[in-house]
Amino acid sequence: MYEATKSEAKWQKKWRESGIYKADLKNPVKPKYYNVTMFPYPSGDKLHVGHWYNYAPVDSWGRYMKLKGFEVFQPMGFDSFGLPAENYAIKTGVHPAETTRANIEKMKEQIRAIGGMFDLDLNLETSSPEYYKWTQWLFLQLYKKGLAYRREAPVNWCPGCMTVLANEQVQEGKCERCKSEVVQKKLRQWFFKITDYSEKLLDYDGLDWPEKTIAMQKHWIGKSEGVEADFRISEDQSKKIRIFTTRFDTIYGTNFVAIAPEHPKLFDYVSDSERAVVEKYVEASKKKSELERQMEGKQKTGVKTGMHAINPMNGEAMPIYVADFVLMYGTGSVMGTPAHDERDFQFAKVMKILAPQVIVAKDGDKYEDDVAEWSDTLHDDGIMVNSGPYTGMKNREALEKMASEMEIAGWGKKIVNYRLRDWLISRQRYWGAPIPIIYCEKCGEVPVPEKDLPVVHPHVKDYVPKGTSPLATVEEFVNVACPKCGGAGKREVDTMDTFVCSSWYFLRYPDAGNSAAAWDKKIVDKWMPVDMYIGGAEHACMHLLYARFIHKVMNDLGFVGSAEPFKRLVHQGTVTKDGAKMSKSKGNVVSPDEFVEKYGSDVFRMYLMFMGPFTEGGDWSDRGITGIARFVDRFWRCMELESDGAEFEVKVHQTVARVTESIEKMNFNTAISALMELTNAAFAKGLNKRQKEMISIVLAPLAPHLAEEVWESLGHGESIFTKSWPKADPKFLVKDVITYGIQVNGKLRGTVDLGKDVEKEEALAAARVVVAKYLTGEAKKEIFVAGKIIGFVV
C-alpha cells in the first residue's frame, strides 16, 4: 500500500536538504533552461485550485527538462508591492509591511506542499528595499534617456482605488481591479515613453508565443498607416486644419470635416455666430463619462462650427463639425467620407449631409452614384470612380500616387499612427516603490543620484487611500535637500505602478543577491531569455507588453544582451467553478487542501492535469479524482510485482514513446492516459526491473514523489531526477501485425489482420474475402494504404 502523505513529506524534505532544485547559476555546465511562472502576489488568501493549475504543469515541465539533461532554473518570488497586498492590509487593519511578510511565509509553505522544484530561497520580493532600490534605478535609467517624463494630461482616475490608472488597466470604462467607473482627470503625472518602442514591439521574430496573444498586443499597439493633410479654411485662407486618414484614396468623396471636442485649437475653427452652441456642446461632452459615451454606442452627435474646409482635390467647401465620436488622438480631426466609412455615414445621416458619393467601386463595373444605405461592400478595394484624373485606377495604386503628389505639393505627408499611449506609472497609493525624483524650487525636477538609492519607502500609519499619496503626510520623507544645489527640495510622493516592479523581476532572479547592481550582465546573459514563461492570458496587454518594453530599453542601453525577455510563452487556462471564475466574493473558491490531505499532492496535481489540455482550463468538479487515486494505487502494485516482463516489452516502449510525445506537446492529460493503459495491462502481473525503471522515470515529471518512492524501492540510493529520460527502442514501435479497416464505398465493412510488410495484391485479396458480400457489381477502384486502410469502390 502506497502511503502518499508520508512519502511526500519525506521526499519534499530530501529535495530541500539536497538542494536538488538549485541550479548552478554562475557556471551552468549542462545547457541552461530557464523555466518561469508569473510570480504571485501575496494576498492573504490561501492558494486555490487556480494556483495549482498553474504551478503543477510548470513544475512537470521543468522536471521533464531536467530529466532531459538541462540545467533547469525554476525560481519563484513574490510581487509583493501593489494593490492586492495593500487592500488586504486595509481590510485587516494590519500594516502591509507585516501582512506581506506573514503572507509570503504562508504561501511559501503552501507552494512547498505542492512538491515542486521551485527555488523559493532567492527571497525575491518586490517590496523589499534590496529589490525596489533597483526598480528605482531602472526608473533613473529611463529618465536619463528621456523615456520617463512628467506632464499634465487627462488621465484615468479610479474613484474606488483612489488612484490613476494606465490605459491598460481600464476595461470597458471600469477599473480592472475594483470595477469602479473610471473618470477622466487632468493631472501632472509620470509616464514611461513606451510609444517610442511601438514599432520595435511589433516585431515578434523568433518568439514562440500563442498567436492570440500576439494578435492582442498588435491590436493594442494598433499600427495604422495613413496620411496627414492640411485643408485650407475657406473663411480665412491663412488658416489650415490638419486631418488624418487611412483612406486618402477616398478624398473625392469627402464632404465634411469633424474635430474632437477636446482639440486644443478647436475655437480657431469656430465662427462667432456658432461659438455659443459649440461651447455648450463641448461642455456637455466633457461631462459625459467614458462609460456614457460607450452606452450611446454608434449614436452620433455633433454641431456645426460654422466654418468650412476646402477639399484640396475638388476645391469644394466642406462644413466643419465638432463631434465627440472623434477622439483626441493624433490630429484630433478627421475627414468625413460617408460612402466609405460607416461612422462617417452614420454621422452624415444625423447631420443630413447629403449625397455621399461612391469613390471606390467593387469590380469597377457597377456602382451607385449616391449611397442610400451604408454597406461595407463599398469599403472593399476596387476601381476608382468619380475621382478626376484618378478615375479608373486601382484604389491602392491611386492612394500611393495621390499621396506622393500631395507630399511634393507640400500640403501633407504619409505618416504612421499607433494607438498605443504612453504608460502612466504614477500611483497615489501607499504600497509601491517611491519615484526617485526631488523637486527643487531652483533646479526644478532633479533625479535622486544613484548612490542615494534606495529612496526608502516610509512607514506610514494611515495608509488608507484618500486621493493623494499617503507618503505626502511624512514630513521627514517629503522635505529633503536638493541633490544639485543643496537647497530646499520636496520629494515626489507618488509611487510607481506595480507593473514597473514586475517588468524586470526575471532579470533579477539569476543574480538575486547582488547588492552592487540590479544584475550582473554576464550572469543574466547566460540565462536570458526565459526559455519558457507560463502565466495567465489576462496579462497580454499589460505585464507582457511592459516587460518587453523594459527589456528592449535595457537591451538598447547595453544592460542585457537579449532583445526579448520571453522566448516561449504559454498561458494556462482558467479553472472555473459552476462556469464562473473563482473568487472570494462569489464564495466559489475551491481549496486544494482537503484533496491534498486525502490523496496527496501527486494525485491532486495529476487530476488537474488530467482534466484536459492545460491551456484550456475547465470547470472544477471533484468527481473523478478517484480515477487518479486508483491509478496511483495500481501503479504502485504494478511496481511491487516482479515478472520477466517479456509480454510487456512492446507496450513499455510504446508507453515511453507516447508519454514523451505528449509531454513534449504539453498534453499532460494524454501522457497520464498512456501510463494508465500500461498500468491496466500490467498491474496484475508486474514488470521486470529495467521496465520499471523506464516507466518510473517517465512518470516522474507528473508524480514526482511516487516516482522517487518507486525508484528507491528498486534499490537506488540517488534521486530519480539525477537520471536521464529513457528512449523508446524504435524496433518495438512498429507493430508486426496490423489490423486494417476495410471500407467499401467509404463505409467500414470489416477488418483484417495483415503482416506489416504485406504487398498490395495480397492485402486486397485477403480483404475481398472478408467483405465479399458487399462487393457487388464492378470494382471501380481499389485502395491500399500501407499501415492504414484498404478500400473498394464498386
Add this chain to the structure above:
RNA sequence: GCUCGGGUGGCGAAAUGGUAGACGCGCUGGUCUUAGGAACCAGUUCCGAAAGGAUUGAGAGUUCGAGUCUCUCCUCGAGCACCA
C-alpha cells in the same frame, strides 16, 4: 461591430485526411465478502429483440475516404471596442 478560440456519449475528454469515442468519471451486471462507499472481472455513443442503421452544432463542397480541409450559417467563450 471587429479579432481570436471552442462546439464530439450522461460527464471530463482522445483522435499526422484512414476502424470516431483512447483514458478517466458515472452507470449496469458479476466475483470476493458479515457487510461494503474497498478491490477485481465484464459491459456501457444512440435507435433496434436482432439483422442492421444513424452519429462529431446545422447545411453545402473537395475526396475512394472528412471530427480533421473549403465555404455559408447557428451557438458558447475570451479579448478589443467610435483610433477614421
